[in-house]
Amino acid sequence: MPGGLLTDMYELNMAASYLRHGMTDQATFSLFARRLPADRGFLVAAGLEDALDFLESFALEPEDLAYLREVQGYDAETLRALAGLRFTGEVWAVPEGRAVFAGEPLLEVTAPIAEAQLVETVLLNHLTFQTSVASKAARCVLAADGARLIDFAFRRTQGIEAGVAVARATAIAGFAATSNAEGARRHGLPASGTMAHSYVQAFPDEEAAFAAFAADFPDRTTFLVDTYDTVAGVRTAAEVARRLELAGSAVGVRLDSGDLADLAVRARRLLDAAGLRQAVIVASGGLDEYAIADLVRAGAPIDAYGVGTRVGVSADAPSLDTAYKLVAYGDRPVMKLSPGKMTLPGAKQVFRGPRSDVIALREEAPPPGWRPLLVPVVVAGHRVAPPERIGVMRDRCMSELARLPAPVRVLRAPGTVPVEISPRLRRLQDDLVRTLRERGPA
Amino acid sequence: MPGGLLTDMYELNMAASYLRHGMTDQATFSLFARRLPADRGFLVAAGLEDALDFLESFALEPEDLAYLREVQGYDAETLRALAGLRFTGEVWAVPEGRAVFAGEPLLEVTAPIAEAQLVETVLLNHLTFQTSVASKAARCVLAADGARLIDFAFRRTQGIEAGVAVARATAIAGFAATSNAEGARRHGLPASGTMAHSYVQAFPDEEAAFAAFAADFPDRTTFLVDTYDTVAGVRTAAEVARRLELAGSAVGVRLDSGDLADLAVRARRLLDAAGLRQAVIVASGGLDEYAIADLVRAGAPIDAYGVGTRVGVSADAPSLDTAYKLVAYGDRPVMKLSPGKMTLPGAKQVFRGPRSDVIALREEAPPPGWRPLLVPVVVAGHRVAPPERIGVMRDRCMSELARLPAPVRVLRAPGTVPVEISPRLRRLQDDLVRTLRERGPA
Structure with a gap:
């Protein structure tokens, strides 16, 4: 199903507004599951391939633009700007088959803000759904x-x-x-x-x-x-x-x-x-x-x-509480303060250690022997590698499942792997909370 | 997503076997929800339009046949027979937006058995999913x-x-x-x-x-x-x-x-x-x-x-316990005796009365003033009418919701509308159970 209208109307309205206001700075969005569903000790990342397919082919076609003009009343200048949009950004993501935990970015997009905003809906959709199903299936295995x-x-x-x-x-x-x-x-x-x-x-x-x-x-x-x-x-x-x-x-x-x-x-x-x-x-x-x-x-x-x-349908958890949140715009890290929905600012990386994970800033070095989970998958709008074979992703998943601590593998009331925040990321978050609160009621 | 491989492999294997054995009699399959999910007093029928689209365009394309030959080892004669298959049958269905209850056919297909068998997967898929969502949405309304x-x-x-x-x-x-x-x-x-x-x-x-x-x-x-x-x-x-x-x-x-x-x-x-x-x-x-x-x-x-x-995702009921069951083959009504999965034989109709529904044989006359729910929608493989407009289906649904008894409309532990079996259908079922049981263990 091709088409640049595979998105929410508000993404188009926001993109139009960004373009009208000349807001073309690079934005970084982070896609993650806020929490795990009941009785899930881990998730298995999936859906990336469909997400990358979408990004590489993203464009508003003439019939999309006609709809926006005729039905949504978009003006000619906005339509010209939208017509030229392609996804030109960078994506870091956790490969499919890898185990992930609550709060860990599955994917981060850095692109001019209109592009990064327009692809939100489809990226969330593929990763949420396919990660739900792969996780449920891994439990059956x-x-x-x-x-x-x-x-x-x-x-x-x-x-x-x-x-x-x-x-x-x-x-x-x-x-x-x-x-x-x-x-x-x-x-x-x-x-x-x-x-x-x-x-x-x-x-x-x-x-x-x-x-x-x-x-x-x-x-x-x-x-x-x-x-x-x-x-x-x-x-x-x-x-x-x-x-x-x-x-x-x-x-x-x-x-x-x-x-x-x-x-x-x-x-x-x-x-x-x-x-x-x-x-x-x-x-x-x-x-x-x-x-x-x-x-x-x-x-x-x-x-x-x-x-x-x-x-x-992942019957007992047919969706995940995923989010796609702006974490940086231009040279400025950003975050949300909404109750229960506070976000971690800045482009990030996850390091996997022997007994825990650490969410860190992208530019931090891993602790010795720890492995980074996110890898670059799209640069300048194009994939850096051909699609992975199913067997490769399956082998990755099997070795992940084998490595999970026993309490995390159980089906009911499982434990989870501790996910820590690096001191540098914590400091950035604290500073930003203070700045936003000091600024006072808007 | 076109293609004759949008089905389960066993449908293709069964169709191949029917064709090899010269089994081309008309079969009637009945699609229904065995029971309602917890906290559902009614369902809202949906998904028919996609189902009919699929039936009208059903065909195995050259690349489908190549896959069956090269990967599944189908022989040339079977492939020739499959290549010629189109959906030539008849479909009766409950229009979208209508309220339905457990056991009532949402749709019945009558066609040469290979055709009717091959379309099972897609028909079940569209009607199950879209009926789930329309039903959940109606509860929100x-x-x-x-x-x-x-x-x-x-x-x-x-x-x-x-x-x-x-x-x-x-x-x-x-x-x-x-x-x-x-x-x-x-x-x-x-x-x-x-x-x-x-x-x-x-x-x-x-x-x-x-x-x-x-x-x-x-x-x-x-x-x-x-x-x-x-x-x-x-x-x-x-x-x-x-x-x-x-x-x-x-x-x-x-x-x-x-x-x-x-x-x-x-x-x-x-x-x-x-x-x-x-x-x-x-x-x-x-x-x-x-x-x-x-x-x-x-x-x-x-x-x-x-x-x-x-x-x-219809979160608390992301699927329905739907079935697509053979109820007649040739001149013979058939049924299943599996525990908890017994079926009603023969082509059927549902009559809606003031306070209850009756499932009857298709050829029965309705009680005076009772309305038949299933209408013919496909004859000789083609739709009898253009797609309904959303507004028509929405008006139908709104008037259905208004007519539901108050205890059926409540969100938790709702009542349901009684669904009776007509005396003629009951007699046919009893006779058939007796015949199948007398025949003894296979």
Whole structure:
């Protein structure tokens, strides 16, 4: 969806006003999550790729300008100024797959203020949504304790584009495959999919359906066994597999309703008794990290989890309390004093140490051995590197998850990694608060 | 986002299998919400327009077929069959803006089974998401008790396309405007937008910022007053309005943090004392129907609410428990027996009476004076009417909301409208359960 109107109307009005008043100084905006949602000990950064795509192609097209003239009453001079706008700035960001915590900038933009202002809405949107989903998906990966996870969310994501983004975000977080055909194609992911209840019902009986499907897909047959009666369905699946001489892990059963822990045990016994020891048991149906953890704790012999809606909309935290705040304009650091919404002034960096993070000013040197999280990704309006491959981001995420302290990884009431403010940044903030308060009521 | 791969991989595998087995009979699928989320007494149907757009343009393009051949190993004969597929079926649906309840079909598709199966994912996606949001937005409209509502969600919706859909869904539910410039343009909605904190901060002080903005937009100046100190900000706004001789409802203040009820009272007094009796007070910041109801109950003198994230992601119910179930194949009604997921067989209609609804078979006649909810919207693959205008759908929704019984309209622990099953449909279901159970374990 191209177009320079992919923004809030107030961004356009502000940009118009900046241009009219000749305000073209460099502004730095910082994008961060003010706090973590309940039961989140960490976030997994995601959405940067879509954000950078947007920045590189940002422009108001003739039809955008026509709308602003005809419907919003913009004057010719303002429209000329807007027509020439491209994103020419610099972006520092945390790479996708990296763990981040409350208050840490995910991304900082430095650009002439009109440009930096106009891109706010889309940057916030991509990073907020995709970070929510990647974070939720990473929790499922931790809960699954080595079992495979498959993204089943496409049918109930918040829009089609969201579904494709979910396929990618869950892959970054460690999911093994997606049911989403377009998501799989676009992002080079393994596509997973077998049969729905309707398939079973379209045949005269379950056995006929299973036999037909196995004949068509003998190398990847997962029988959906709960259309009528799950245990009977497993027996039928085993019988069809025997008759058609299917074997190994190409055979599977999917349990989609009922007591999954109990049914998995019964299915495993029946499959083993039928000589199908390598047959795979897939569980699905309203799963999330909590349900997966319960099944793992119960010792359910489940090899793969199909995880859909609850991850695809990040059901218990469908958004993050993110902000995109002006922290410097021209040579002047700035901040907000609104209750509960105070901001950290200046362009920043985050240093990750062995047991804590420090938010510092961009120009500060890291403590020896500490690693900076934000890296330059756009310079003079252009990316400094091609898009990262999913595998690279996934490896990064897996190593991040492995490094998280145990109390931060737990699903309920997790701890978090301490995030400190560097002495220099703290001093700048204190000085600025004093200056703003001394100036008195406007 | 065009493309025949906008579906789950299992839909493609099933469609391939149906085609290989010569299964081309007409199938009817029913799309409905199994139950309402907690604290929802009704849903507002939405998303149909995007669903119909998709159906009319459905086709597997050469690059889709290439992917299926090269990556998924589809054979040439299957690919030829898939290449020729278009949606040729019939669709009955509940018009957007209509209130619906648990179990009632929002939409039914009748088409050759491969076609009907392939479109499942996208139909479920659009109707689930947009119905969630329209329903949440309608609750805000009820809570606001006549105050204006403005969609502020774009920055935190689940993707860009979702943001544009939210602008439309909230408009259907009665919102007066949207901050989303592209949403406003695309759907012909009033666009609303003034200034952010960054604008105030980019000027040397608040007064300079207010004066600059008012000079640029004298006919629609809403001052954001909480960047430093809200009450001082209101005083500055009043002073700037006086100096620039702004008047009437073209002047407004926006409160975006703090105790909104208290601040609105204080802002009203200051504005009235400054002779700005018509100046508008806008409140925003994490609002939803619950917060709006509290403010209305407190008598806060707020003229308009900017409602963002919580409605844009339907925060307390970000998805619905929707299903798309095969209910007939060929001349045979079908159903599922899975625990908690039993379905109603056959093509259906819903009749709305004075105090209850009845789900009946499609061919049944309504009780005298009862109105059928589902209307034919696609015949032989094409729409029977042009897209409805937003105003038509909004009027429909407003009259639906007005007709809802009081206990169904309340925000917490609402009642619901009784939904009965017609005797004929009940008989068909009972007979079919008996037949399926007698057939025994597969």
